Amino acid sequence: MDQQPTLTEAPAVALSGIPHVEGGRRWLLLCSLFVCFFTLLALYCGVLAVLLPNQIATLDPAHKVENLGLMFFVTSIFSTLTTPIAGAFSDRTRSKWGRRTPWIVAGSVIGAITLASVAYMPTFWSITAMWVIAAIALNSMQPALTTVVADRFPEHARGTASGFVGAGMTAGGTVGMIVAGRLANNMPLAYAVFAGAIALCCIAFVILNHDTSSKGEPLAKFRAGDFLKGFWIDPKAYPDFWWAFAGRFTIYMGYQAIVTYLLYILQDYIGLGTDRANIVIGTVSAITFVCVMTSSFLSGVLSDWIKRRKPFVFAASLIMGAALVVPLFMPNLEGMYGYAALIGIGYGAFMSIDMALMTQVLPKDTGEAGKDLGLLTTAVNIPQIISPVMAAQLLKYFNTDYRMLFIAALVFVFAGSFFVLPIRSVK
Template identity: 60%
Template sequence: MHSLPAPADQSSPVWVTGAARVRLQLSLMVNFFLLMALYSGVLGVLLPNQIAELSPGAKENNLALLFAITSIFSTLATPIAGALSDRTRSRWGRRAPWIAIASLIGSLCLFGVSLMTSFWSLMILWVMAAIAYNAMQPAMTTLIADRFAPVSRGGVSGIVGAGMTAGLTAGTVVAGYLAGERVLAYGLFAAAIAASCLAFVALNREPPSDTMPRRPIHWGSFFKSFWISPRAHPDFAWAFASRFTIYMGYQAVAAYLLYILRDYIGLADGASNIAIANMALLTLVCLVASSLISGWLSDRWQRRKPFVVLGSLIMGVAMTAPLLAPSMTGMWVYAGVIGIGYGMFMSIDMALMTQVLPKSALGDEGKDLGVLTTAVNIPQILSPVMAAILLGMFDNDYRAIFIAALLFVFGSALCVLPIRSVH
């Protein structure tokens, strides 16, 4: 890697340069593309279809239960794995072992899901896969803080964000068209992310960490370190709140999108699988364009907050389309506008998060970014449960979900405004 020699501590970060920088950017984009494709394809299409086949009369409640239990374990795994990666000492670096090993474990479990014939066996294997993938994700995310200078993180975040948002769309497209070939679909996602992560580690060698000072784990102080005081670090707290609220809104709709097309719009099962894939294609174009343009402008102007705020507001506008037009026309408008807003938010959000981390001489970026990632995982517990409760209260009227989602994503914009350390 064309970069400076690895320092003995965290006081002199190693910024990757030259061809190695480009390679790392593109590798991160590909890895996050495939990981988000896996999440969207499996959570948005494959699992809802499989659950509907196993328990048609209880599909909504079982899906909410799956999301809730999965997210409890994911929420715990993410910051703990991030903190342990900070302490990892090996010739391959701090992050690479987590990326390689966790991706293999997750992919084996994911393929096993395709063979399950009961809801609870499906649940157990999927939770195991989710724990592994969530142990891998903070290691990859932290490489942005580890290896890229702050002034260039908007562009990096834009490129990675474009990959992530494109992956969310591509995964839905692939899963929608392969929904009838369950084993093939699960196997394709599992093999792709495992191969990509192994190639990532081989192509982007981290500086060895085995010469860095050892950090023994004292379990009491270790777990106490996950509490980051909002009073001492208000910008971190506001960034957490912004991320939490926008994902509460976004996930409430995304988790039930297949059922929305069937029960709110009135499509048949086969038609809904095709429709969710075709909608995702429109979203893909809007996501990629919005992510790349926003990331480039953010670095050019050295501004983060306006893009995150505007992205949140645009997402709120998207939620109104199915309310005003409960038809495929409204869903097409939703698909396009949500792509623009979510692409803008997601591309800059990652750069903003790396710039509100508490300053630490110990190298706790993995742990702190893991804590921020729980702002995505916790809504995966709460938002499907909230949606199921709203459906029960309002006689399966999906408009209640869209209204709640609109309020949450607008609230996200308000949470960004008090942040002072980032413009």
Template identity: 55%
Template sequence: MTPAAAGANQTGLIVTGRRKWVLLGSLFTNFFILLALYCGVISVLLPNHVAALDPANKANNLAIVMTTALLFTIFAQPIAGALSDRCRSGWGRRSPWIVGGALIGGLAIYGISLMTTLAGIAVFWLMAAVSLNCMNGPLATVVADRFLPENRGIASGFVGAGSTAGGTVGIIVAGYLAYNLQLGYLVFGLAIAACCIAFVLINRESSSKNVVIEPFAWGAFFKSFWVSPRKHPDFAWAFFGRFAMFLGYQGVVTYQLYILQDYIGLSVDESNYAIGTISVITLVTLLFSGLISGVLSDKFQRRKIFVFMSSIIMAGGLLIPLLMPTLVGMYLYAAVLGLGYGAYTSIDMALMTQVLPGGGKQAGKDMGILTIATVLPQSFSPILSALLLSQFHNDYSSLFIAAIIFVFASSFFILPIKSVR
């Protein structure tokens, strides 16, 4: 048992029996709603909102909105995670951050709907992104806090399945609500606030008021965010593997609506409908691969081979629209990408919890650092995609080629990891 797991067990955080299954279902639901919000807003609501303001410059303007939050969101999760490690309250360490981030983030999401300028949209998206990242970090740390290492495969599977299924359903729902953007933003804002409040009420965290912590020092606090790749190479390999994968994946998914319009040749209405169909296809395949991979990973106590193979499958899926630039090609791409992405996300978190320095003593902070590898590509990929489209005369095939390169490369970053099989 890791030091973190041993400490968690002593304070009654480790869940077993019925409590374990309740927590698994709650994690599935929360990550389902969170990713539904992210994907629905980023892939459908914001692109439609931004395009309505200035159709001719929609790609560049979307990149501006997405990257405005970059400098803030990349640090939000590790800082929130580190502060949650030190949080002392009757509701525990993570719960106050989960509820507070969700409430502020939900209000900010609705605030976007009231904006009629690009600057206004960017400001409220910044508020939402920072708040939701402050919630997401402590929420993800629950896997390291409350599950023994040998059970983290299935826990990661539930989180991964919830995340990928939520992202898919979020795009479907947002596509149907695209005719009324204000309603769309309201639905997602209310959903994230409600599910996070329910999460902390159903899965009560033990009080942390009496937990002994080291005296706070600003120098030591900021120094702790540097994790030496030389001392902790497995942590570094995991970070760069996740970074490369999400950089490739997000570069295509963020512009999926525009791909359907400008690469496949669909109208605005047709593309909003098609993106929903694509999401349904992805949902079916990712749910199957996500849950099955989590169970098999725990059964064989193997993580690396599942992450490696899922990255290869994703790269194969991204190749299909290059060979078949048709709606059928996009449907096949969705099916194969779902298989790979579902398996990847179901095992990736389990692997991450097992490469944390010090056995996870500062799990909130270290998991937050690893989430930079997810957040940074989400913010940076629109810039890269806009540059590629500008360089290659709005040819969206360049996005697929870049995505294949990054996703394929990500699979090989996992192989040098030695502490996890």
């Protein structure tokens, strides 16, 4: 078995064979990644946590929990299948614009058009169908954008790059909920803002950060059987890949259970009215924003400095677990604000280091980083399938007692913290 690279073993070129960025172009790429992931997560969190829950509740208030869980279940199936497949095909893309650019542009534009249309859908199933199309497009774009970190940065610099990405994602998610909460009374405008932003920033990204042409690169003949087999990564040969997958999966199971129903938690657990909850979700997000920004940047840079990843991921998941305890003992606004602060610190640190750790547990250099990172992304997507359904069933079984949701999330997050410990190729 080939030895997986350690933290200090920086290859001369990236996983794709593209030269690493240096100097001013490195900082331009870092800032561009921050903006793109900021916008993408603002879209996801604003739509998933605020806009869609409001639409679903308006259609059928009595069954809002079950309907929202069903919508996320259906959508996440398509998202989970799309991500690794799109990543694999981006590895095989040969064009004068490079491997990733066509996917970034097409996915963001199609996703923007269909997302803007969601606001005009009159029924549950029409909303679901249009959001599924948007999610497929956006999840076709995301693995190509994610793989840029592995393509263009050496391993010893990926903590900093991951810190920029993690800060963009977590801060964007926070700002997205604030913006969505403020615009929730005007759905067409709200959806249009997010749709226009993702298309514009992704187009600007590929213009400012030119990909290297892949036109002349050798390409193995496409065989469906070999293509499908490529999605299997042997746990015996690459155990670290699957430990990282398991840790990411369980942490997101816990995190997603709360985020999905945050608006309903404010309404039904804290006792706020709809208008007040839409405003307070922005306040909660603003608190998270401050903590996330500080935590993400400091964790990413500090991780590169001390050349360690695992302690940061472990500590971050423990802090996230502590955040989930607060609302159990303080079922009020103060408790939610405490949750917001701690989840920001923990989740910010987790996101900033998680991306760097993921790039370092990939299988040997096969030129399939897009596919492999796409597989690791399913550790985020699969919880989006299971977690809302699990949460809806828990709430149904325990008569809408949101304490059980916090307890279940706590179990998953604490479990996830221990899956990083067996990883041997990353310190």
